[in-house]
Structures are given as C-alpha cells and as structure tokens.
Amino acid sequence: MKKGALTLKIFFAVLLNDVWNSLAQILMKKGVVYTNVNFLDLQSALEFVTRNAPSLYLWVGILVYASNFFIWMIILSKIDLSLAMPLGSIGYIITPVMAAVFLGESLSPLRWLAIALIIAGICVLARSKHTVPSDAPLP
Amino acid sequence: MIKLILLVFFAELLFTVGHVFFKKAANKLETPSFQKSHRSYLVFVGNVLGLPAVWWGVTLIAFALVVWLAALSQGELSLVYPLSSLQYLMVLFAARLFLKEKMDLAKITGTLLIASGIVLISLS
Numbered sequence: 019m020k021k022g023a024l025t026l027k028i029f030f031a032v033l034l035n036d037v038w039n040s041l042a043q044i045l046m047k048k049g050v051v052y053t054n055v056n057f058l059d060l061q062s063a064l065e066f067v068t069r070n071a072p073s074l075y076l077w078v079g080i081l082v083y084a085s086n087f088f089i090w091m092i093i094l095s096k097i098d099l100s101l102a103m104p105l106g107s108i109g110y111i112i113t114p115v116m117a118a119v120f121l122g123e124s125l126s127p128l129r130w131l132a133i134a135l136i137i138a139g140i141c142v143l144a145r146s147k148h149t150v151p152s153d154a155p156l157p
Numbered sequence: 158m159i160k161l162i163l164l165v166f167f168a169e170l171l172f173t174v175g176h177v178f179f180k181k182a183a184n185k186l187e188t189p190s191f192q193k194s195h196r197s198y199l200v201f202v203g204n205v206l207g208l209p210a211v212w213w214g215v216t217l218i219a220f221a222l223v224v225w226l227a228a229l230s231q232g233e234l235s236l237v238y239p240l241s242s243l244q245y246l247m248v249l250f251a252a253r254l255f256l257k258e259k260m261d262l263a264k265i266t267g268t269l270l271i272a273s274g275i276v277l278i279s280l281s
Contacts, residue, residue: 055230056230058227058230088201088202088205090179091179091182091183091186091201091205091211092188092201094179094180094183094184095183095184095186095187095188096188098180098252098256098258099176099177099179099180099248099252099256099258100248100249100252100253100256100258100264100268101264103176103244103245103248103252104245104248104271107245107271107274107275110274110275114278126281128277128281129277129278129281131277132274132275132278132281133274133278134274135270135271135273135274135277136270136271136274136278138270139266139267139268139269139270139271139274140267140271141267142263142266142267142270143263143264143267143268143271144263144267145263145267146261146263146264146267147261147263148258148259148260148261148264
C-alpha cells in the first residue's frame with residue numbers, strides 16, 4: 019500500500035478508532051459511579067479516584083481506550099495529522115445516525131444540518147492532495 | 158466565564174501539542190500489516206512504547222484531560238462544548254507550524270465545515 023494515500027483501509031481504521039472510542043466512553047461512563055467531584059480541589063479529586071477505582075467497567079473502559087491509542091498511531095503512521103484529526107470527527111455522526119436507524123430516535127433538523135456539514139467536510143478533506151508528510155521517507 | 162474560556166483554551170493547547178508529539182513519533186514508525194506478518198503488529202506496539210515522543214504526548218494529554226475536567230466541573234456545558242470545535246483549527250495550525258504539513262484549500266475548507274458542524278451539534 020502506498021504510504022500517505024487516503025485509502026479505504028485508512029478510512030476504515032478511522033471508523034474503527036471512533037467506534038472503539040465510543041465503546042470506551044460508554045464503559046467508562048458505566049464505571050464512574052461516584053461523581054461528586056471538584057477537580058480544582060486535590061482532596062476531592064483523590065476521593066473521586068479512590069471511590070471509582072474498584073469498578074470493573076472503568077478498568078475495561080480504560081483498557082479499550084488504551085488499545086485504541088495504537089490504532090490511532092497506525093493511522094498517524096500513514097497520513098498527516100491535519101487530515102487524521104478532522105477525519106476522526108466522523109465519530110460525531112456515527113452515534114446519532116445509528117440511534118436514528120436502529121432505535122428509531124428522531125433527530126432535530128438542526129442536528130441533520132450538523133451531520134450534513136460534517137459529511138460535506140469529510141468529502142472535501144478527501145480531495146486534499148497533501149496527505150503525507152513532505153519529509154517522511156517513502157518506501 | 159473568562160476563567161472557563163481560558164481553561165478550555167489551555168486544555169485544547171495541551172491536547173494539540175500532545176498530538177503533535179504523537180505524529181512526530183508516528184513519522185518514525187513503519188505501518189504494520191497482515192501482509193507482512195501478524196508479528197508486525199507486536200513489533201509496532203513495542204516500537205510505539207519505545208519512543209520518548211510518545212511518552213511526552215501521553216503526559217501532555219493526561220494534563221489536558223485534568224484541565225478539561227476542571228473546565229467541565231465549572232458548569233456551563235453549553236459554552237464548553239461549542240468551544241471544543243476550536244480544537245480542529247488549532248491542530249491545523251500546529252500541523253503547519255511544527256510538522257511542516259502542507260495545507261491546501263481542501264484541508265482548510267473541510268476542517269472549517271467540520272468545525273461548524275460540531276458547533277451546531279453542541280447547540281442542538
């Protein structure tokens with residue numbers, strides 16, 4: 019595979035990265051049971067950590083989150099950061115669209131407009147000629 | 158209010174520089190693939206963990222998370238979430254400045270469209 023080309027494979031890696039990230043978020047949200055915290059106060063922050071530490075959901079969530087980092091590094095080893103970062107915004111539309119399709123949830127017109135803007139942005143990004151770092155060694 | 162905006166801005170700055178470090182590290186890595194061998198993925202994980210830039214990035218993003226949580230605990234989520242779209246523009250600038258990534262109209266327009274979409278999502 020050519021280094022730097024925005025191939026379907028890289029696009030799927032970005033999708034996987036986003037789906038995996040939402041899974042981690044859901045697990046961590048389920049795991050955080052004690053939420054009474056003020057992060058500007060060290061004692062309160064410490065209590066937040068020790069009270070939530072026994073949660074298994076939290077640890078699985080953290081594990082999923084950490085493993086996702088390696089998917090992100092695979093993506094970055096292929097394409098520019100200035101391309102990978104905005105592409106990752108596809109995560110913003112996966113959840114609401116899936117909720118609409120599978121759960122029959124209705125989306126507000128404003129949200130449809132937002133989704134359309136993000137899809138348009140991704141289509142425009144895909145036309146960029148500069149996908150690979152100029153000083154990266156080409157195989 | 159000003160404190161909140163500054164906190165969000167600072168968190169995004171830390172986050173952006175963290176990703177610049179990740180990208181610097183990634184430029185030194187060879188992409189693993191199943192065509193080469195299954196082991197190339199293990200080698201990749203080992204190589205990632207062996208790069209100092211990765212650990213700088215992890216440290217910066219851990220700090221970014223703490224600052225971000227501090228901002229969230231200030232309340233006013235309706236202000237914090239639209240501001241988070243600023244992140245995308247910041248990364249674009251940082252990539253140009255620190256990574257010498259080439260910009261073109263497609264990247265700038267695409268990123269602006271996405272950032273405005275995210276502002277809309279956070280308002281809806």
